[in-house]
Amino acid sequence: MKHSADYPLATRPIMGFADAYPAGMRDPPHSHPRSQLTYCSAGVMMIGAAEAVFMLPPRRSIWIPAHLVHEVQCRGPVSAYTLYIDPALDPNPQTARVIEVSDLVRALVFEVGHFHPAYDMEGREGTIASLLLSxxxxxxxTPSDLPMPRDPRLLRVCHALMDDPADQRDLDEWASLAAMGRRTFTRAFRRETGAGLATWRQQVRLMAAIPLIEAGKPVAIVAYEVGYESPSAFTATFHRVFGMPPSAFINQPHDRQA
Structure with missing residues (x-):
């Protein structure tokens, strides 16, 4: 595992490297003086930042603004490219976000991720770096974030669901865990997360499903492991959110390894 501190990041507007992370890797809360773009070529990363948890599936990127405290978890093996970018070039410096990645951007990320730290700004490398930023x-x-509440009582519920997405407790039981009445819990949860508990739990279940699908587990088993009553219900929800059924997600061509 490589670390940004090992690289002379300030020598060029954009610098980066390819890396691989083992299953179970956790990078505790930290920040960088530069904006960060991480492209996940294989595996799934979970990034906690700005009172939200972001899921980074394969073939997408996350942009993390400079100085934003964040933490990273890899439940399974992950291959990724991480680029560090002059914060003056960030068009939206306050917001972490997951972005779609075109074939062109993916190819440019691969190239920049293997540049020498002292690459020629006036030559081919500089042209590629400028094109990538553009x-x-x-x-x-793309909506891949899971808003987290501030209230510790609601956090207790959210952490329980993230630890076990298949937990089938009903609304009254979750309200009891939060030591709130049903109506108070419902209103507080929506106010702090922007979603009802059922919608929030659905997102948790889909986040939990992606690493299992990536690991090659049958869709039917994944559906039950993350709490769906039937594979068809899971497939329909997955298709609605990701624009493709789980089978198509599994069969997408993999990038070359970082």
Whole structure:
């Protein structure tokens, strides 16, 4: 595992490297003086930042603004490219976001991730770096974040669901865990997360499903392990959220390894 502190990041507007992370890797809360773009080529990363948890599935990137405290977890093996970018070039410096990645951006990330730290700004490398920054600004943001509440009582519920997405407790039982009445719990949860408990739990279950699908588990088993009553219900929800059924997600061509 490589560390940004090992690289002379300030020598060029954009610097980066390829790396691989083992299953179970946890990088505790930290920040960087530069903006960070991480592209996940294989595996799934979970990034906690700005009172939200972001899921980074394969073939997408996350942009983390400079100085934003964040933490990273890899439940399974992950291959990724991480680029560090002059914060003056960040068009939206306050917001962490997961972005779609075009074939062109993916190819440019691969190239920049293997540049020498002292690459020629006036030559081919500098042209590629400039094109990458221009293309990143054009990429669409995709909803992959899970808002986390501040109230410790609600956090207790959220952490329980994240630890066991298949937990089938009903609304009254979750309200009891939070030591709240049903109506108070419902209103507080929506106020702090922007979603009802059922919608929030659905997102947790889908986040939990992606690493299992990536690991090659049958869709039917994944569906039950993350709490769905039937594979068909899981497949329908997955298709609605990701724009493809789990089978198509599994069969997407994999990138070359970092």
């Amino acid at each position: 293309e990143i600004r054009r990429m669409a943001v």
